[in-house]
Amino acid sequence: MDTVADMPSLTLGSKTARLPIVQGGMAVRISMAPLAAAVARAGGVGLIAGSGLGVEELRREMRAARESTDGIVGVNIMVAVRAFKELVNAAIEGGADVLVCGAGFSRDVFGWGADAGVPVVPIVGSARVAVLAERFGAAAVVVEGVEAGGHLGTERPMLDLLPEIVDAVSIPVLGAGGVVTGADIKRTLDAGAAGVQIGSRFAATEESSAPLAFKELYVSATDEDIVLVKSPVGLPGRAIRNPFSRRIDVGDHPEIERCISCLKKCGQDYCIMERLVMSQAGDVEDGLVFAGSSAARIHDIPTVAELMSRLEHEWCEAEERGV
Numbered sequence: 001m002d003t004v005a006d007m008p009s010l011t012l013g014s015k016t017a018r019l020p021i022v023q024g025g026m027a028v029r030i031s032m033a034p035l036a037a038a039v040a041r042a043g044g045v046g047l048i049a050g051s052g053l054g055v056e057e058l059r060r061e062m063r064a065a066r067e068s069t070d071g072i073v074g075v076n077i078m079v080a081v082r083a084f085k086e087l088v089n090a091a092i093e094g095g096a097d098v099l100v101c102g103a104g105f106s107r108d109v110f111g112w113g114a115d116a117g118v119p120v121v122p123i124v125g126s127a128r129v130a131v132l133a134e135r136f137g138a139a140a141v142v143v144e145g146v147e148a149g150g151h152l153g154t155e156r157p158m159l160d161l162l163p164e165i166v167d168a169v170s171i172p173v174l175g176a177g178g179v180v181t182g183a184d185i186k187r188t189l190d191a192g193a194a195g196v197q198i199g200s201r202f203a204a205t206e207e208s209s210a211p212l213a214f215k216e217l218y219v220s221a222t223d224e225d226i227v228l229v230k231s232p233v234g235l236p237g238r239a240i241r242n243p244f245s246r247r248i249d250v251g252d253h254p255e256i257e258r259c260i261s262c263l264k265k266c267g268q269d270y271c272i273m274e275r276l277v278m279s280q281a282g283d284v285e286d287g288l289v290f291a292g293s294s295a296a297r298i299h300d301i302p303t304v305a306e307l308m309s310r311l312e313h314e315w316c317e318a319e320e321r322g323v
């Protein structure tokens with residue numbers, strides 16, 4: 001009898017993960033040490049979200065993750081945050097295995113990563129930027145489609161965008177946006193990806209640092225509940241519809257009480273850090289609840305170990321069926 005092959009592994013720089021699954025960085029304080037370490041222990045790549053953290057807090061999270069796993073743990077930092085360089089340094093000093101950078105493009109980070117021997121993986125939304133990233137020394141690129149949660153850099157679906165980026169570069173390409181099941185992973189790998197980056201599905205796991213009310217919004221969300229919200233970062237953001245997103249929609253912007261210039265450029269429509277911190281603290285009405293369109297297909301809050309074995313199982317089933 002034919003046996004079904006194992007899921008392929010994923011190599012980033014000198015590190016190889018048993019599974020081709022990267023848990024996307026989710027700020028503010030959604031993907032912290034407990035989630036990243038659990039994903040790493042299960043054979044994937046776990047990412048702590050550095051954006052919105054202080055340097056000391058990021059160091060503490062890295063230490064906590066390192067103490068609980070020798071698997072692959074990295075840090076995601078948005079290029080748009082003013083403290084980008086300081087956070088990259090803290091991540092490197094804390095022993096990050098990989099740096100993933102979204103919401104903007106930094107040329108400098110490739111040099112910092114190379115000096116420290118840490119692979120750098122930018123999030124890209126076009127073949128042009130992917131080629132540029134490869135030229136600067138990226139170890140891989142993440143192609144994020146319009147389905148993704150958080151800030152969006154493209155209007156195109158991931159599976160539409162992915163093949164042209166796979167053709168344009170020779171480094172590994174990871175697909176992100178709308179991946180929830182093992183069958184989604186198979187479709188993404190079949191389209192030429194070396195792996196996937198998954199955000200929303202991991203936000204609704206036990207180890208995620210999102211509060212229960214946040215996770216329950218994911219579980220109850222339908223397609224109509226997932227909307228685009230204008231972000232002061234200058235990009236649209238995908239989130240769950242709530243009283244706050246409705247306010248933003250009609251231009252009723254809450255006043256900024258205290259600005260700490262956390263972003264390099266800010267439209268000042270409202271304070272996005274404050275609103276992300278509020279939702280993480282449990283206020284899912286007045287806070288901003290980032291979520292991918294795939295949240296409508298999330299119906300439970302498993303542990304990371306349960307989820308990872310489910311993904312492997314579903315991938316095997318899809319392989320057997322050849323779909």
Ligand SMILES: Cc1cc2nc3c(=O)[nH]c(=O)nc-3n(C[C@H](O)[C@H](O)[C@H](O)COP(=O)(O)O)c2cc1C
Binds near residue numbers: 024027051103150292
């Ligand atoms: C709650 C939430 C917060 C996010 N925060 C960040 C972030 O800080 N930096 C980043 O590069 N991407 C961020 N993302 C995007 C994810 O890392 C990931 O690429 C995306 O969610 C993939 O799409 P999916 O949610 O359909 O799996 C966030 C996504 C969510 C759902």
